[in-house]
Amino acid sequence: MDRLLVMSVFVAVAEEESFAGAARRLAMSPPAVTRAVASLEAHLGVKLLNRTTRYVRVTEAGQRYLDDARRVIAAADEADEAAAGINAAPRGHVTLTAPVSFGRLHVMPCVVDYLARYPETEVSALLLDRVVNLVEEGVDVGVRIGELPDASFKALRVGQIRRVLCASPDYIARHGAPTTPEQLAHHQIIAATSVSPMVEWRFEREGEAHAVRIRPRLTVTNNDAAIAAIARGAGIARLLSYQVAEHLAAGSLQVLLADYEPPPMPIHVIHREGRQASAKVRALVDLLVAHLRAEGSLQSPAAGVPGQVSMPIANMD
Numbered sequence: 001m002d003r004l005l006v007m008s009v010f011v012a013v014a015e016e017e018s019f020a021g022a023a024r025r026l027a028m029s030p031p032a033v034t035r036a037v038a039s040l041e042a043h044l045g046v047k048l049l050n051r052t053t054r055y056v057r058v059t060e061a062g063q064r065y066l067d068d069a070r071r072v073i074a075a076a077d078e079a080d081e082a083a084a085g086i087n088a089a090p091r092g093h094v095t096l097t098a099p100v101s102f103g104r105l106h107v108m109p110c111v112v113d114y115l116a117r118y119p120e121t122e123v124s125a126l127l128l129d130r131v132v133n134l135v136e137e138g139v140d141v142g143v144r145i146g147e148l149p150d151a152s153f154k155a156l157r158v159g160q161i162r163r164v165l166c167a168s169p170d171y172i173a174r175h176g177a178p179t180t181p182e183q184l185a186h187h188q189i190i191a192a193t194s195v196s197p198m199v200e201w202r203f204e205r206e207g208e209a210h211a212v213r214i215r216p217r218l219t220v221t222n223n224d225a226a227i228a229a230i231a232r233g234a235g236i237a238r239l240l241s242y243q244v245a246e247h248l249a250a251g252s253l254q255v256l257l258a259d260y261e262p263p264p265m266p267i268h269v270i271h272r273e274g275r276q277a278s279a280k281v282r283a284l285v286d287l288l289v290a291h292l293r294a295e296g297s298l299q300s301p302a303a304g305v306p307g308q309v310s311m312p313i314a315n316m317d
Contacts, residue, residue: 004076007069009036010048014058014066070138077278090280091120097134098143101223101243103127106298107143110291114284121280134272140281141271143288145240153270156289159298160264162241165256166248170233177256178236181212188235191216192226201238203260210260227253245297267298 012022023030041048048062098107111123132139178184181203191199203210220226226237231252247253269288
């Protein structure tokens with residue numbers, strides 16, 4: 001039994017959730033795929049897959065073996081590419097992860113460029129608003145926003161983003177601009193959260209922390225909805241600078257209380273390769289780093305940004 005081959009077959013079946021789908025992916029016959037998985041289960045003495053006429057799913061033992069098999073296959077691919085030489089053309093499958101909005105705006109254009117440059121590569125992009133464990137979930141490259149608690153990965157800093165309060169010029173003209181965080185209690189707040197009817201926003205000025213609890217007038221479950229609401233003059237929202245960069249540049253939104261912004265959050269490209277990164281990962285990391293470092297909206301300082309306003313409070317309607 002070719003262990004690496006049957007591992008690859010099992011991974012394909014688990015990911016496709018279908019023997020027929022795995023057969024098409026691997027250019028094998030369905031009976032050959034079935035025999036390979038059966039021989040692997042017989043060798044291990046463990047049931048890896050639950051099969052019915054409608055679906056194929058991994059068992060609990062199968063999920064653990066799937067994670068390990070992915071790592072073994074990735075290590076074998078690395079060894080092949082290292083033996084082929086550092087100048088080998090990138091080829092094979094790469095999995096990357098990034099936050100949803102950031103991935104859509106800044107990572108996907110780079111992925112499209114990567115696929116166009118290297119026709120023998122394939123990419124799976126996991127755009128998720130949670131921290132993905134690269135090792136456990138078989139991910140090669142990640143884009144992380146915020147401080148990195150785990151120093152076990154190779155990390156390249158590519159920029160920073162800020163938490164900004166924004167409102168439209170129309171809202172500011174009608175309601176005025178707050179000059180301290182405490183004055184937000186007198187404004188219409190739009191919050192992108194579904195956790196609690198009360199929101200606590202933290203601010204910082206000259207090393208002094210400010211925490212303000214606010215009851216939002218409108219609560220939405222994603223940032224795009226919050227941006228749409230404040231662009232129409234519905235109130236003030238707290239967002240990440242990259243999410244509103246185009247609106248700020250166009251003047252349709254303006255930044256409030258910039259002097260009270262907390263410190264910027266760093267952006268890193270991380271990967272889990274060893275001493276010698278594979279060509280496919282190295283090429284993707286290089287493209288991501290170059291693209292993100294060239295993006296001006298990710299390099300801006302915390303103060304003096306376009307769209308920032310500071311004005312006296314007008315009478316409330």
